[in-house]
Amino acid sequence: MATVQSGSGSMVRRILLGSQLRRLRETKGITREDAGYSIRASESKISRMELGRVSFKERDVADLLTLYGISDEAERDALLSLVREANIAGWWHGYGDVLPSWFQTYVGLEESASQIRTFEVHFVHGLLQTEDYTRQVYSLGHPGATGEEIGRRVDLRLERQKLLVSERAPDIVAVMDELAIRRRVAGPEVMRAQIEYLLEIGERPNVSIQVLPLEFEGYPAAGGRPFTMLRFPESDLADLVYVEQLTGAMYIDKRDEVDQYGKAMDSLCANSLSAQKTVDRLRNILRDL
Numbered sequence: 149m150a151t152v153q154s155g156s157g158s159m160v161r162r163i164l165l166g167s168q169l170r171r172l173r174e175t176k177g178i179t180r181e182d183a184g185y186s187i188r189a190s191e192s193k194i195s196r197m198e199l200g201r202v203s204f205k206e207r208d209v210a211d212l213l214t215l216y217g218i219s220d221e222a223e224r225d226a227l228l229s230l231v232r233e234a235n236i237a238g239w240w241h242g243y244g245d246v247l248p249s250w251f252q253t254y255v256g257l258e259e260s261a262s263q264i265r266t267f268e269v270h271f272v273h274g275l276l277q278t279e280d281y282t283r284q285v286y287s288l289g290h291p292g293a294t295g296e297e298i299g300r301r302v303d304l305r306l307e308r309q310k311l312l313v314s315e316r317a318p319d320i321v322a323v324m325d326e327l328a329i330r331r332r333v334a335g336p337e338v339m340r341a342q343i344e345y346l347l348e349i350g351e352r353p354n355v356s357i358q359v360l361p362l363e364f365e366g367y368p369a370a371g372g373r374p375f376t377m378l379r380f381p382e383s384d385l386a387d388l389v390y391v392e393q394l395t396g397a398m399y400i401d402k403r404d405e406v407d408q409y410g411k412a413m414d415s416l417c418a419n420s421l422s423a424q425k426t427v428d429r430l431r432n433i434l435r436d437l
Contacts, residue, residue: 159256163200358420
């Protein structure tokens with residue numbers, strides 16, 4: 149059994165449970181097709197369960213444990229308890245009206261991460277935005293949205309931001325292109341407040357902000373696309389890369405691909421301004437406003 153941290157969210161518990169079920173099945177040499185037949189499901193359903201992409205029924209997991217020869221009551225109880233915990237809806241499900249299903253997955257993973265490393269090109273990173281800046285970004289991105297809908301989206305982001313000041317706050321390393329900070333998505337007052345907030349929150353011990361300066365030529369990351377790397381406290385859960393698209397997202401977990409993103413992130417950090425020089429650059433941008 150993998151050790152699950154007390155602060156872990158339901159998404160991480162679901163992934164860990166799926167991983168345990170896959171290992172038990174493979175140890176017994178049972179195919180996904182046979183496992184699916186035992187719980188009146190398809191092979192693809194077993195695959196989705198093992199990847200943690202669907203919710204679990206306690207009866208199905210109990211039947212699978214019997215099929216896999218798990219008779220020890222303590223082991224069965226531990227796994228079945230994990231089923232119940234994995235099925236608890238996260239707070240973000242209350243925002244289902246404005247939260248795409250593919251992003252719900254990310255929010256659940258973000259909640260459980262111990263480290264977040266991110267590269268932003270177009271805007272200030274969402275976890276570091278002020279309320280007014282966020283409102284303007286959403287208004288630009290959803291021109292047909294009502295004021296109520298925009299307000300719901302802003303509320304969702306503000307709830308996510310509480311993670312950075314919580315007891316289990318992750319370490320965040322945010323590299324942002326200087327253009328993302330200089331881009332006038334709102335009026336001078338909003339932009340001033342946003343930069344002042346970056347200076348303020350950047351003083352927190354778990355927050356590291358670096359600016360990739362305009363004078364740097366090219367991007368170490370392919371195509372200069374934004375991405376986020378998540379690391380988790382659970383040893384059984386590998387690092388993950390999140391790449392957002394217009395109508396969906398990619399979740400990359402293949403070791404060699406994640407390693408490539410890790411090298412790109414290391415290069416971005418190395419070529420960005422140091423923490424103190426980033427503060428100086430932010431103050432210069434503030435004066436320009």
